[in-house]
Amino acid sequence: MLSTVHHHRALLLHRRPRLILPPKTLRLLTPKCLFTSQALTHHPPPPTDATAAATSSSPPTSQILSIRHALLSRQLTAVEITESYLTRLRAAEPRVRSFLHVTEEENVFRAAEEVDRKIERNEEVGLLAGVLVGVKDNICTADMPSTAGSRVLEGYKPPFDATAVRKVRELGGILVGKTNLDEFGMGSTTEGSAFQVTANPWDESCVPGGSSGGSAAAVSARQCVVSLGSDTGGSVRQPASFCGVVGLKPTYGRVSRYGLVAYASSLDVIGCFGTSVADAGVLLHAISGHDTFDATSSKREVPDFTSLFTSSNNLKPRPLQGLRVGIIRETLEDGVDAAVISSIRAAASHLEDLGCSVTEVSLPSFSLGLPAYYVLASSESSSNLSRYDGVRYGQQVAADELTSLYGGSRARGFGAEVKRRILMGTYALSAGYYDAYYKRAQQVRTLVKKSFKAALDENDILISPAAPSAAYKIGEKKNDPLAMYAGDIMTVSIHLSVNVNLAGLPALVLPCGFAEGGRAGLPIGLQMIGPAFDEVWNKFSA
Amino acid sequence: MASLLYRVLQIRPFRICLSPLITKKTGVFYVTSKCLQTRSLAQEKPQSQAKVSTRNHDKGLDKIFQNYEAVIGIETHVQLSTLTKAFCGCAYNYGSQPNTNICPVCMGLPGALPVLNSKVIEFAVKLGLALNCKLSLNSKFDRKQYFYPDLPKGYQISQFDIPIATNGYIDLDLPVELGGGHRRFGITRVHMEEDAGKLLHSEGGTYSQVDLNRAGVPLLEIVSEPDMRNGIEAAEYGAELQRLVRYLGVSNGNMQEGSLRCDVNISVRPIGQSEFGTKVEIKNLNSFSSISRAIDYEIARQAELHSQGLGDQIVQETRLWEEGAQKTVTMRKKEGLSDYRYFPEPDLQEVILTEEYVASIHDSLPELPEMKRKRYEQLGLSMQDVIFLANDVNVADFFDATLAMGAEAKLAANWIMGDVAAYMKNEKVSISEIKLTPNELAQLIDSIKSGTISGKIGKEVPSSSLAALSRNHMTSSSLPTGIYHNILTITDPAEIEKIIDKVLAANPKQIEQYRGGKTKLQGFFAGQVMKESKGKANPGLLNKILLEKLNAKS
Known part of the structure; x- marks a missing residue:
């Protein structure tokens, strides 16, 4: 039998031959190029359906749209599609270990049968009908455990669906399981899970990144079509980069956080993984919008992202003519691997070929972002994690009196990284330190926002690497947690991401090249940052 | 909500027994259970505006009182009578079965988020204006953090450095029988916050249960300036606040149900001394008269210690008013200031009020x-x-x-x-x-x-x-x-009875016939009585009394 990775690569090569490409063929990975595949325009319009117009004009490089087309044209049934994904899931799972919980098969098939029945009766089905969706385990699901990767919530089943999950289900999406993560989203390797370590499908000795490592690996290994993750300081974008998939961090407030287990409330967003920009866009569209259960969710209208994609037929030779692209100088300095820098530069020159004007921009406050992020995120997490006291739910340690109950439950329930951040946050919020840390960090945040705003006034989008390197070895940065922590602070590793969270901006990560490693090299991601509520690909609409 | 509730019930029964985790070893728990017991014994009648009762001072104490001055400030929590809780859609009804008015939000389940009930703002602005306060057009919510089993999130959503209203005053007139006079007491601040749940302690003290019905119910905390000087003034301040919230319709102001709760801060100093004495807090005050009596007791206790040269025995502490013994007792000594690690609540937007x-x-x-x-x-x-x-x-x-x-x-x-x-x-x-x-x-x-x-x-x-x-x-x-x-109409039973007696006395034959079975004669008697009363007897009363008389075995 082939190894998981082989299997995975074989799949990729079979289904999407153009996904794995050397850096120079970047053009195929840019949004414009997603629609150049000629085969796609040959599909006849779906026989029935309200969204026929949308589907016919959008080329189905999107797996979601392909599935939709196959279902509505009666080429495949949802049960057949489900069967093929479940087969891959089962085959890959022992080596990749993306999932903390896989939905009972009969439940998955029951949902698939329901979709088939509806199609048989010519009833309208949602845009995600028959689409298998993985959900990060810090997003609440009513019929499955939701542990956030922590012992403290081992066995906990929420009584409600997160708003994003509810919307996915309402549109016919089928939840295939709960994906692994660093405990409460605190980490960037998924080694911080209390339950298991997830492997990178491109090289199983490497980490998938984190904290949404399970969601990224599951999509990369085609264990599901798309998945939901969460991004507090790069937790969608960095694993997307490591696993060679598209990762989308929406604007803060675009997607309801109701049901997302809080890590740092003012930074947390639910994000999307897919194998194409279109899939990430369709999923984002499905889960976006104001929610009366989240006071921080935006009332801004949600544009129909999918209608913004243009058929390749309509594209001019220089489709991106006039688009101003700023390449962030601070993200291409010391601490970033040469392969990453060259991939990004190649991407930039390709964008120029497509008609963009590319200039270097400087974000002077960039280096301040990381310490500010750590102060704010750990402060908020120290507060958000107070509820895990063992009294109402989750693991409880028997004790003679209250303080020992609290202490015991929390000592046993939380992992080392979580404890470290709670301690840091508690310290930063303590009387006498508040002004020096928390308040100052908020001031820095304002500066970061301003400097992004200035850069985005001059440019339509900003680009940078999604991570300073490709995926590294499992255990490489875990052996000494303190060193890893210090390493994080010393390198620019999460500088690249956290500044975007501080500013609340949307960002998209696309595979743009490969570094050495694995059998075919390890993927490198390009980050595109747009203005608030202008999720990046809007710029690529005609 | 019902289905949610049901689900949670299945996951984990609400009868949360901390057995034997919370024992009476801890002072706080002991006290809380006392507090609950005392509360249930409280005498105040619901909805009645309690009046402050006078107390006959001990003559000796009066003398001590003359040389000392008390400085009193009050923190009042008013539970708002909004239809739903502050941050979720649950209703709150006093006296409901434990854990029947709860949802993921007020239970603090992972992933649940608060959404502000706009009525809370409206009520806060009403009370702020009624207390002549300056309103903050831009205020915010903060998290006040501490661990306690009745606090499901591990923090209370409150307002810290920018309360919605500050710097006001309240005017009141003391009752004539208590000496009369007009008073104005300063209001330091009014802020919005959420209530916590309740702990119910088992009889044997081996375990405690948590009732989260009250968790998330909106409160306004009103902090007075230390302007009061005796128990009567303090109690009248509380009574005036109660009147105010009832006039405004923002709360039922009922002390026995805990809709209005007063904590008193009091210090005593020799008259003429400019610095304040050591501050003592008194809790468990369930009526205005207990506020008045507790304060007078506390003034006497502290003044007596001062007069005996034992002023250093007055320590900063929280004391409890014991209704039965009519005295205050130590609840807990302050061990330095607790650090609540306040920071702005990131789950809620800022509170912005327009001038309009x-x-x-x-x-x-x-x-x-x-x-x-x-x-x-x-x-x-x-x-x-x-x-x-x-x-x-x-x-x-x-x-x-x-x-x-x-x-x-x-x-x-x-x-x-x-x-x-x-x-x-x-x-x-x-x-x-x-x-x-x-x-x-x-x-x-x-x-x-x-x-x-x-x-x-x-x-x-x-x-x-x-x-x-x-x-x-x-x-x-x-x-x-x-x-x-x-x-x-004659509605006085005694008067009707008199007329009936007169009629009966005048007609002994007919009585005999009636008692012999001719009950139709009742109409005759009624007619006679009505005639005698010149038609003024109340017919209902007449017939009732008449029947009693006729059917009585003589």
């Missing part, structure tokens, strides 16, 4: 107790009348409505404070429950005044006839005939 919004609320405010009292005073009423009438917003409304129908103020006040009040007291009803309308009262007063009903009859109308008056189904259109009818 504040102005519209200002314009919608009802006439407040102080304004009412001033107006009544200008009507020429005595201070005693003024305080009585303005005490209960419903009584004041009744009085005002009677005036609006043209009644003379003094006469209307006399009727309401006299017969109406006596009737309400006897029947244990509130003014909104009696059938007498302000219109009827005004017409009655007018009839007496104009002589349609002679002053004599008017004067003879006993309060019992008012009772009948209010119980009878009279419509305004039947007046004044209705009034005549009722006033001229």
